[in-house]
Amino acid sequence: MTAPNPLETLGVYIHWPYCARICPYCDFNVVRDRGRPEQKAALTAAILADLKAHAALTGPRRLVSIFFGGGTPSLMDPTDVGRLIEAARALWTPADDLEITLEANPTDAEADRFAALSAAGVNRLSLGVQSLDDAALGLLGRNHDARAARRAIEVARAAFARLSVDLIYALPGQDLAAWADELSLVAGLGAEHISPYQLTIEPGAAFHRRVQRGNLVPLDADRAADFYETTQSVLGGAGFEAYEVSNHARGRAARSRHNLIYWRGEDYVGVGPGAHGRLTLEGQRFAAAAPDAIIAYVEQVRRAGTGSPREPLAPREVALERLLMGLRTVEGVPIADLAPLAIPASRLESLDPLVRRQDGRLVATPAGRPVLDRVIAELVAGG
Numbered sequence: 001m002t003a004p005n006p007l008e009t010l011g012v013y014i015h016w017p018y019c020a021r022i023c024p025y026c027d028f029n030v031v032r033d034r035g036r037p038e039q040k041a042a043l044t045a046a047i048l049a050d051l052k053a054h055a056a057l058t059g060p061r062r063l064v065s066i067f068f069g070g071g072t073p074s075l076m077d078p079t080d081v082g083r084l085i086e087a088a089r090a091l092w093t094p095a096d097d098l099e100i101t102l103e104a105n106p107t108d109a110e111a112d113r114f115a116a117l118s119a120a121g122v123n124r125l126s127l128g129v130q131s132l133d134d135a136a137l138g139l140l141g142r143n144h145d146a147r148a149a150r151r152a153i154e155v156a157r158a159a160f161a162r163l164s165v166d167l168i169y170a171l172p173g174q175d176l177a178a179w180a181d182e183l184s185l186v187a188g189l190g191a192e193h194i195s196p197y198q199l200t201i202e203p204g205a206a207f208h209r210r211v212q213r214g215n216l217v218p219l220d221a222d223r224a225a226d227f228y229e230t231t232q233s234v235l236g237g238a239g240f241e242a243y244e245v246s247n248h249a250r251g252r253a254a255r256s257r258h259n260l261i262y263w264r265g266e267d268y269v270g271v272g273p274g275a276h277g278r279l280t281l282e283g284q285r286f287a288a289a290a291p292d293a294i295i296a297y298v299e300q301v302r303r304a305g306t307g308s309p310r311e312p313l314a315p316r317e318v319a320l321e322r323l324l325m326g327l328r329t330v331e332g333v334p335i336a337d338l339a340p341l342a343i344p345a346s347r348l349e350s351l352d353p354l355v356r357r358q359d360g361r362l363v364a365t366p367a368g369r370p371v372l373d374r375v376i377a378e379l380v381a382g383g
Helices: 037-058 078-091 114-119 134-139 146-159 176-187 206-213 221-237 257-264 294-304 315-326 335-341 345-350 369-379
Strands: 009-016 062-070 093-104 124-130 162-169 193-198 241-244 247-249 268-271 276-281 284-289 310-312 355-358 361-364
Touching: 009 037, 009 257, 037 078, 037 268, 037 276, 037 294, 062 078, 062 257, 078 093, 078 114, 093 114, 093 257, 114 146, 124 146, 134 146, 146 162, 162 176, 176 193, 176 221, 193 221, 221 241, 221 369, 257 268, 257 315, 315 335, 315 369, 335 361, 345 369, 361 369
Parallel strands: 009 062, 009 268, 062 093, 093 124, 124 162, 162 193
Antiparallel strands: 193 247, 241 247, 268 276, 276 284, 284 310, 355 361
């Protein structure tokens, strides 16, 4: 049997915007969960209708991933999670190894739902541990402590076939040796995938306002680089491959299939408030984005059938996305995909040893991956 063309595969991203609290570093499209069962029911119905509209648009596709993000989708009624999974499976042809991921936090209330979410069809949990240090968790505004995080990891390992753990590092005042010890501890708790993200101060987030007031001092770039190098060293020594700048997996099977869709420039449907999508239809690549506000999204679906208006992307825009996303991974990006950028060979040579051509692909080296922003800016300079 021949492997399917990448354009025949599809991922589905479902955005659930509700959170029990808004973390001070977060700039995602989220709202405080204040109950409102009628609004949630209307949103679930709109997402179902949006999925059906997208299926009519895409035609038959091989469904390789469903990802529930947010927000905090583990706050959803597991019955509704199951309804959305079954709808997606019925609308497209599910792959035998269909990956179904749901994001969760390690609070007791959410951990109590893990078995029900697994029964609903979720087979991979992405657990927002963020830290196993209580002081760091307090700084990050989390509503769990380190003990609850370890307990949630144990419950998740028993409930789900696959487990990923998110961490945040390079915090103001963080000790490098303590971070190395924390990484080693997390690596030994049994997750097959670890995503350590360097703290970034995003405009619009509460941390950004604290920095402007002088109440929070981020680490300088050199010190943050030390934390990055330590992260690579400790996780590499524990058997985790850094297959993407901020994602480490124990073996190829443990890699996030859904995130690979983004990094490889494959097609995905985005449903829910603020969700983005990328679709290739009749040879044209389209970008789609839904309204951020819940009421606006529900109304958009009611009025237009789908919540995500589409905009065609020019060849250069498509190529730039391939460069931005693909260069983050160890597999890089096919050089042929970058043709619209018209990058001179001399420019590629000037950036060696930060990027190299390898088997028809452009790949960032270990030296280039920590400075990708600079590398990409130089690659497309003057284009």
